Amino acid sequence: MGRRAGLVLLLAAFVTGCSREEIRVYRAPKEKTAVSTASTHEHAPRNFPKLGWQLPPSWEERGPGRMSIASFWIPGNEGQGAEVSVMPMPGESASNLSLLVNIVRQSSGLTPIGDQEVEKLAETVQIGESSARLVDLSGATASSGEAQTNQIVLAVFPRAGTTWFFKMAGSASLVASQKTAFLDFLKSIEFHEVSGQTEVAGNSASGTLDAGSSASSRKPKWEVPQSWQEVPPTEFLLAKFILSGGADSRAEVTVSVFGGAAGGVAGNVNRWRKQLALPELSESEAAKQVSPLDLAEGKAMLVDMSGQDAKTGRKARLVGVIFPQGGQTWFYKLMGDEAVAEQEKAAFLKFIQTARHSNGA
Amino acid sequence: MERNKIILFLTSLKLTVVCLSLGIVLVFLGTLAQVSEGLYIAQNRWFRSFFIWWGPTGAAWQIPIFPGGYLVGTVLVVNLVLTHIKRFQLTWKKLGIHVTHVGIILLLLGQLATDLLSRETQMSFAEGESRHYSSSSMSTEIAFVTNCENPDEEEVVAIPQSVLAEKGEIRHEKLPFIVRVEQLHINSRVRQRAPMMDTNPPPATAGYGPKITLVPVPETRTTDERNLPAAVLELVGPQGSLGTWVGQVTLDEQEVKVGDRSWRMSLRFEREYHRFSVQLLKTTHEVYPGTRSSANPQGIPKNFQSRVRIENPKTRESREVDIYMNNPLRYEGLTFYQYQMGSDELDRNRGTSVLQVVRNPSWLTPYLACVLVGGGLVIQFMMHLAGFIKKRRIA
Numbered sequence: 053m054g055r056r057a058g059l060v061l062l063l064a065a066f067v068t069g070c071s072r073e074e075i076r077v078y079r080a081p082k083e084k085t086a087v088s089t090a091s092t093h094e095h096a097p098r099n100f101p102k103l104g105w106q107l108p109p110s111w112e113e114r115g116p117g118r119m120s121i122a123s124f125w126i127p128g129n130e131g132q133g134a135e136v137s138v139m140p141m142p143g144e145s146a147s148n149l150s151l152l153v154n155i156v157r158q159s160s161g162l163t164p165i166g167d168q169e170v171e172k173l174a175e176t177v178q179i180g181e182s183s184a185r186l187v188d189l190s191g192a193t194a195s196s197g198e199a200q201t202n203q204i205v206l207a208v209f210p211r212a213g214t215t216w217f218f219k220m221a222g223s224a225s226l227v228a229s230q231k232t233a234f235l236d237f238l239k240s241i242e243f244h245e246v247s248g249q250t251e252v253a254g255n256s257a258s259g260t261l262d263a264g265s266s267a268s269s270r271k272p273k274w275e276v277p278q279s280w281q282e283v284p285p286t287e288f289l290l291a292k293f294i295l296s297g298g299a300d301s302r303a304e305v306t307v308s309v310f311g312g313a314a315g316g317v318a319g320n321v322n323r324w325r326k327q328l329a330l331p332e333l334s335e336s337e338a339a340k341q342v343s344p345l346d347l348a349e350g351k352a353m354l355v356d357m358s359g360q361d362a363k364t365g366r367k368a369r370l371v372g373v374i375f376p377q378g379g380q381t382w383f384y385k386l387m388g389d390e391a392v393a394e395q396e397k398a399a400f401l402k403f404i405q406t407a408r409h410s411n412g413a
Numbered sequence: 414m415e416r417n418k419i420i421l422f423l424t425s426l427k428l429t430v431v432c433l434s435l436g437i438v439l440v441f442l443g444t445l446a447q448v449s450e451g452l453y454i455a456q457n458r459w460f461r462s463f464f465i466w467w468g469p470t471g472a473a474w475q476i477p478i479f480p481g482g483y484l485v486g487t488v489l490v491v492n493l494v495l496t497h498i499k500r501f502q503l504t505w506k507k508l509g510i511h512v513t514h515v516g517i518i519l520l521l522l523g524q525l526a527t528d529l530l531s532r533e534t535q536m537s538f539a540e541g542e543s544r545h546y547s548s549s550s551m552s553t554e555i556a557f558v559t560n561c562e563n564p565d566e567e568e569v570v571a572i573p574q575s576v577l578a579e580k581g582e583i584r585h586e587k588l589p590f591i592v593r594v595e596q597l598h599i600n601s602r603v604r605q606r607a608p609m610m611d612t613n614p615p616p617a618t619a620g621y622g623p624k625i626t627l628v629p630v631p632e633t634r635t636t637d638e639r640n641l642p643a644a645v646l647e648l649v650g651p652q653g654s655l656g657t658w659v660g661q662v663t664l665d666e667q668e669v670k671v672g673d674r675s676w677r678m679s680l681r682f683e684r685e686y687h688r689f690s691v692q693l694l695k696t697t698h699e700v701y702p703g704t705r706s707s708a709n710p711q712g713i714p715k716n717f718q719s720r721v722r723i724e725n726p727k728t729r730e731s732r733e734v735d736i737y738m739n740n741p742l743r744y745e746g747l748t749f750y751q752y753q754m755g756s757d758e759l760d761r762n763r764g765t766s767v768l769q770v771v772r773n774p775s776w777l778t779p780y781l782a783c784v785l786v787g788g789g790l791v792i793q794f795m796m797h798l799a800g801f802i803k804k805r806r807i808a
Binding site: 073074075076077078079080081082276278280281282349350376377380381408 | 545546554558561563564565566567568569570571572573575576583585587602604605628630638684686690707708710
């Protein structure tokens with residue numbers, strides 16, 4: 053009888069106890085950013101050339117990041133520093149320097165600036181043996197009267213179907229003192245075409261954009277109202293919908309996402325005010341324009357403003373929602389004729405409520 | 414006398430009928446429970462248990478209210494085996510019944526083995542990418558990764574979530590620091606700190622800690638959402654604290670330096686490494702014509718297909734295989750099923766694919782059991798038919 057009881061206990065222990073997990077130690081092959089050269093591919097992934105460079109003194113190599121194929125750290129005083137990153141982007145869209153500069157400014161907490169101001173700030177520099185455009189964003193920031201603590205220097209270089217961004221960002225004094233070193237670094241850049249597997253080693257780097265970045269910027273799941281018509285989004289938008297109000301009245305809903313605080317609340321309220329031809333507000337005044345909005349995944353901010361469409365001159369209303377989530381900031385904008393905006397506002401807010409932004413879904 | 418009663422009870426046909434009836438009710442209730450409890454919790458509570466426990470919300474006690482899947486299955490197997498032994502007759506006439514019973518017992522034991530031994534992971538990649546590993550969709554781990562003497566390899570110390578859940582201090586001979594678990598959240602969101610919104614202190618002092626806000630959210634139980642666990646850990650080296658660190662599955666690896674060695678820390682979905690690599694060559698995503706609309710821009714899927722290349726350095730194997738619905742790849746004890754398909758957000762023309770990777774050592778048992786049950790029934794019917802025809806001829 054005792055033996056049988058023992059057997060039952062052993063069986064019970066087997067059934068219930070085998071899920072106990074232990075700390076595992078193992079060797080794993082180093083991950084490489086592999087790129088296919090298979091001819092069976094209809095859409096071969098972009099294979100960026102290998103870069104070579106001369107590393108300026110005191111710069112530390114950091115390896116590739118989410119969007120960059122190489123990055124460097126320049127240590128400064130009291131824990132401050134500056135980061136240099138090299139980012140390739142498919143397509144030669146750099147011809148629109150103004151748009152790109154403003155995207156970078158927004159993602160770094162700066163307000164947008166106009167085309168002429170961008171041109172004033174641009175200068176020609178050398179990347180390897182070719183010339184490229186470099187923008188020093190500190191000038192524009194200083195002229196807007198804001199306190200200058202951070203500075204960004206951005207070189208934009210379209211080459212063989214790819215736009216290359218070389219960005220130095222960090223504390224203003226350090227970026228200013230390192231600008232010469234940055235220009236020397238740009239001059240030392242060499243592009244070597246490669247195929248097959250790529251690797252990051254020594255003072256060179258190549259590869260594809262990290263797949264992790266695609267997961268973090270994935271289009272959310274949402275329920276689109278039936279009357280909305282989805283149209284292909286333009287560059288830098290995640291989704292775009294046309295809302296027709298009959299006759300020639302219409303509005304549109306756009307969704308975009310940027311890393312980080314993407315310009316902050318005041319910066320974005322003022323960006324939207326500019327689209328409505330409204331005067332810029334101070335940070336505290338802009339904050340008053342914002343009301344809290346509870347979403348299923350957290351707190352968002354709602355802005356509702358009326359003015360004139362800066363492009364068409366027609367009366368327009370803008371309902372915007374800013375939602376910081378998962379290290380990114382989501383922007384939902386309903387803008388168009390006042391009547392259509394009024395009619396669609398409830399559906400717009402309901403649409404945002406249905407959106408699920410979590411990365412793991 | 415007592416012993417005879419027990420044997421009578423365990424070998425009774427009534428017990429078989431009761432067990433089968435309980436099984437039907439259990440499957441019905443367990444399936445309904447998946448709506449409110451979610452697939453995985455309901456499966457564990459109703460089928461992977463000896464009893465279904467219930468207690469008032471907030472109460473510290475619970476009572477068993479229904480037999481669980483393990484209990485019903487175990488009693489049914491015992492009943493079947495004992496009945497078979499008790500009524501066993503070594504005669505050709507009973508061959509069909511013996512074979513059928515062995516088939517049913519094999520089916521029940523095979524399902525138990527599947528339940529205990531099978532493991533499901535996922536392999537996700539974009540066209541052109543190669544993977545040596547697949548990841549769990551449920552379990553997470555804190556991984557500390559460092560270089561080793563072989564430049565092509567790295568050493569990993571992986572602490573499973575269940576060990577983190579015990580909280581307290583974790584020491585390991587391979588780690589030059591103690592890991593103190595300060596917080597563990599089953600589901601969470603992280604975001605960059607927004608100046609106007611985040612006035613609370615940051616969740617940790619080192620790595621991404623000072624730059625982000627960690628928001629614990631309720632555990633999700635739906636099958637189309639994933640829990641994103643997070644942990645706040647204090648690392649204590651020989652010279653004292655190395656600060657507090659936050660790990661969450663959406664955050665990248667963070668560098669922890671101890672002396673002249675550096676470790677990369679991350680909280681990630683548990684990985685299972687394989688002795689071979691799988692490279693995604695091409696994805697084919699076909700939808701039924703005319704099913705794309707503004708309400709359903711994706712259309713109704715017709716075919717998800719991944720063309721992959723298996724590279725096995727040990728066997729020097731390098732071959733291309735197509736994986737699509739009802740055509741999984743069986744390789745090295747694993748079965749690769751086509752699971753999900755999409756496109757890379759940065760390059761819309763670049764397809765992505767997720768393969769479900771199942772390790773099930775007892776995958777053959779249901780097939781074998783069905784052959785035995787079918788064969789046994791055929792033998793039994795044929796014997797009856799032969800006897801019947803023989804009797805008719807005599808008459």
